[in-house]
Amino acid sequence: MKNGISTIPKIFFTVILFFLIAVISNAQLPSFPQKNKSAIVHARIHVGNGDIIEDGTVVFEKGKILYVGTDALAHPDAKDRLDARGAELYPGFIALGTGVGLEEISQVKATLDIRELGRYNPNLRTLIAYNTDSRVIPTLRSNGVLTAQVAPEGGVISGQSSVFKMDGWNWEDAVLEADEAIWLNWPQMQNQGGWWAEPERSSPNDQYRAELDGLVDYFRKARAYHEGREAEKLEIHLGYEAMKGLWTGKKKLFVRVGEAKAMMQCVQVCESLGLKPVLFGAADAWKIADFLKEKSIPVVLQKTHSLPSRTDEDVWQTYKTPAILKKAGVLFAISQSGFWEQRNLAFQAGHTIGHGMSKEEALQSITLDAARILGLENRMGSIEKGKDATFFISSGDALDMRGQNLTKAYILGAETDLNDMHKQLYKKYQTKYGQSN
């Protein structure tokens, strides 16, 4: 054996070695900008706005959609033409208010960059902490999440979120909309004690009023600063500077708030400040749907896979809430809390379908309506001409775990790698056990 390693085993060994390196290194390549004009033909297109185009065609170039329709021969100059017969084409799901890229392992503090010290930190930016190399990101892509609004969580004013595509070499490269919203944690009206297995009865937070006053004071001063800084030559205040966009309409205000009364109070306070908030979490939104409609306040529901807030509520309340809001005409999106958990975003929306939502409405709640809430509906959220070519092909119903199976995904027109660490480890151990798939 000393010198006698034959050619065939050598090649075999090399192949195996190559394979192992590929597996172990986790070196997934970010995509390069779309080169060629491309077309996907014969797909069942879920537009994202409620429509379905049977046997549809999408043509896209330089990251933008040029054509959507039923003409399989449109743009014959498109070099790459993919026949997607029998498959479904969806706009990329949009994860709102997530910690992806800021959190890697929940209980390892060194891997967490989502909660800063201090109460009022509007100037913090998730933008520059966003880790494009997080191993979580490819696992989200694998399940159709192609865009995310990455938001901070700490303090009272947590900082600013940015919207990223789920692919890229670095944050500068991955960002789609920088510093687009300020995040505020509304004071808790009720204190909730205990832990999940033994939640305690809530009790009124007697600091609520004081916390609210402090918060309103900060906003008022920020506005006064905005109005008077030039004229009065005020010293630069980084916090207030960061909030400027709120007063000019360039930034949105996302407020984490859940209780009905607190939500109404939040809307009123914001109104007095000349702001229109996006209510995030909004567990009780179903109770005040008419109010939200009347004030045209958008809502991001956090997880339909939650327990009802109160013992006496409908056991399926959280599944039913979206249909109630839909019926009332409230603009809302469905989100999924956490970071790695975002891979289940589609199922949060899917579960509402047995509870009053139609399939396309549920899809809209994680695509076009999410984009509307971000104010980016002209750019993303649906498969329509002129928008970003960010979409994926699934062999089955992507809102149902029974059907969801991505075969291709495109982010700004570029095909993105659908491999991830989990698939790699799966392959590795299939190899160990000789399991074939």
Added chain:
Amino acid sequence: MLSIRISAFCFFLLLGSGLTMAQLTFPYNGVRHPDQSCYLLTHAKLISDPGSQPVESDLLVRDGRILEVGKDLKKPADALVIDVKGSYIYPGFIDLFSSYGMPPLPDRRAQGRGQAERSREGVFGWNDALRTEQNAAELFKVRPDAAKALRENGFTLVNTHMPDGISRGNSTLVFSGDGKEHEMMLRERMAHHLSFQKGSSAQDYPGSLMGAIALIRQTYLDGRYYESVIRPKEKNLSLEYWNQLQKLPQIFSVEDRLDLYRADGIAREFGQIYLMRSSGQEYQNPEHLKKIQAKLIVPLKFPNLYEVEDPYEAAQIDLTDLKHWEMAPSNPAILEKNGIAFCLTADGLKDGKEFWSNLRKAVSAGLSKTRALEALTTLPAAWMGISGEAGSLAPGKWANFVITNGDLFSDSTRILETWVKGQAYAVYGFDPQNFTGRYQLAFGTDSMLVDIRKTENKYEAKVISEDSTPVSLQIKIEKDYLSGRYKDKEQRISLLSAGLFGKVWKGKAMLSDGKELPFTLTPAVSESSTGSEKKIREEVQIKDTFAIIYPFTAYGRSEKPVRKNILFRNATVWTCEKEGILEQSDVWVLNGKIEKIGKNLKVPDPQTQIVDATGKHLTPGLIDEHSHIAISRGVNECTEASTAEVRIGDVINSEDINIYRQLAGGLTTAQLLHGSCNPIGGQSAIIKLRWGSTPEEMKFEGADGFIKFALGENVKRSGGQSNQRFPDTRMGVEQVYMDYFTRARKYLDDIKSKGMANVRRDLDLEAIGEILEKKRFITCHSYVQSEINMLMKVAERFNFRVNTFTHILEGYKVADKMKAHGAGGSSFSDWWAYKFEVYEAIPYNGAILHRQGVTTAFNSDDAEMARRLNQEAAKAVKYGGLSEEEALKFVTLNPAKLLHIDHRVGSIKTGKDADLVLWDQHPLSVYSKPDMTLVDGIKYFDSGEQDSLHRMIEAERARIIQKMMKLKESGVKSSPFKSQRRRLYHCDTVEEEEEDHQGHGHR
């Protein structure tokens, strides 16, 4: 005449107090005035015991005892005669649950927490929560204010104890008089008091309710063992006292209704009879209390009216609390109706005045007066074995009685005097002339109407005036002398003094200018009962409207669901057996079992309910191998490396709403596991989700015993900054197992060689020994491959196998080894990244394990996820491409196998339990939801009924809130809602948090 006699008598009493009774051993500073007083009370309406009608009678008292009872008694020459004509005399009341005269509780916080060792000095046992040496007689101090408060309610004897600890030592039975301690004591050692609260103990153990129960259990065993050993190796005063306490009546204090069942379970296990100081929630399941023949000491604590004006705040009040507010006053009446033995206690009431107003509410709600009186007199006396001395009025008994001005239970009746051990103590005082009523005040030329009322011991006057300018009158009446102040329209003040002439007060007013003016107060018309009394009646006129629901929470039902025979027609039947998925098939459920599966089954009998299941799917009920729902007060007993002695089965919370919510997701069986805080956790309980049943009824009959083990970050306490408890590394974890299994081996060998009787029964080692004997099975929380492998090797060294690795997120890395060992895996479908040890967790885990031949399940470990385990199962199809049939088995047959209950549940097979779910569509689809869920053939969930139950909840809430608002309008005081239940728990129990789920959808 009488008033003079009484006042003279009172004066005498004042003089005499402190000098009375035979002071046999105490030196006395001064000249002795031996008290040999003898009293003859005449013309009383005497109620000698609860069942008797008032009889006109005299009562002769000497030396603190009743000498004679009867009509026209002969007056002994030295007797002081007190004519109490028109008054009622009742036997003095006895309160069996009190901490009167006890010192304040030590503050546990002051001692610091986190102590593994005891902090007491002396030759006591190992745990500071066992205060068996605590002798209330040695702590008792007469406290005049508190004694007065007792007497004001008519209590003459109280059984008082130090409410501190799990064993609280003995109580002492004392009189409520103002004498010296040694005079006021009737029984030094009256009863042994127990509870589930560790009180001021700063020691870690027990850190949970189940730990407290385990400690009590072990102490009974240790006590018996200690007694049986002729030459014990150690001296243990705690156990010696414990053994002495066993000879006394046993009083167990519980915090809620389920605790009562738990205490009852301990009583049965150790042949005890507990008198239970209950919670006031007993009406919620009287049938069960009747069945267990509970003996209760019932508090009269009724919730105040809640503030419900703000609908969003009112929403924070659960139906349970709304209904409790409404039904609490009916508790004693419902107990009486069900023939349950109970005494009453004033314990738990903040304000002593509440006792009588609440007792009258209870009587208005249907409690009979006889039974109420019995609960305060003869029954407590009988339970304490002092019927010969107290509880009724008969010669030879202590002269403890209550004199009232009317029937005890009528609203206007007042306690005039309470006699304790032959001494009279004025309460309301005799008031031969009642001055309440309407008077005409003539004041110079002014004349006006005045209402005089009596509140407690004071008279109040109110001028009735149509004039808007306030005119006020303040008066004070002492016997036949009236003094007061009159403020006229100009706010000038006149001082008044007057004497009583017949029924008219006549006197003089000193005016603001110094002049005098005569005035008179002449009775006008009499006044009816006061407003506050009317309110009481309004509040309790509620009998007809409410209903008990089982369980006593939202989605409880007033009728327990009944078993029906059902034929499912034309369903897609997922058998989870080799028959696979049967299209358009029928399943016949008979007597709770699956009788037959087939096509076009004949309708067996007309009573059978036919369910058209066309287009629908029938699956076995889902099974959650890893759950923490339905557990009361502590999922973790975190305090020691092994707590194998604690049992989740002791603390099942049958009222947890998550049981119903999970039925609504098709779940029928769950293993309730101890947390993952220590290498050897507690014993688990397997339950069927029989919503509305008691904890015992929920247990899966005859199931094998399981125990929770845990590895890795949680047991080495990685979540906290500093850990002081061994182990701190995976190396240490292995050695904990080596140590415990070695010791358990020796324990078993000792029993074999010496005989059980000669070995201290150790419940910790016993449970671990059961693993070695293959009678108890391990479910081990585990993540990374190294530790999984380690535990299998440890098990193999001790010749047993690990039954189930739960979580087992790196199981895919050692699936071959698991298969070889024979372990099963119960995993999350797709969780990862929530801690370092799950960074290589992959959703393909289940598929790999299954393909390697490991019995694989998906579990929830999460109250929310357990509502949709079918969707989790579907992920085994998405990740790894299992067939849908195999995937469904991940949440049905496979967990049944892991729990050794697959002979009963987990598949649709003739002869198995009819635990079934009818889904409206494909059961693995995210769109699917249960139409109905059956356990043992009983429909515990029905989607149609769910809506009507929810409407009922809303209607019931609205009804009670309406009632509350009306009462508030009528002037009844309200206060913001505060939940009592949890708070009670907080005071005394250490709560441990399970780090496992931090940052994981934590709520």
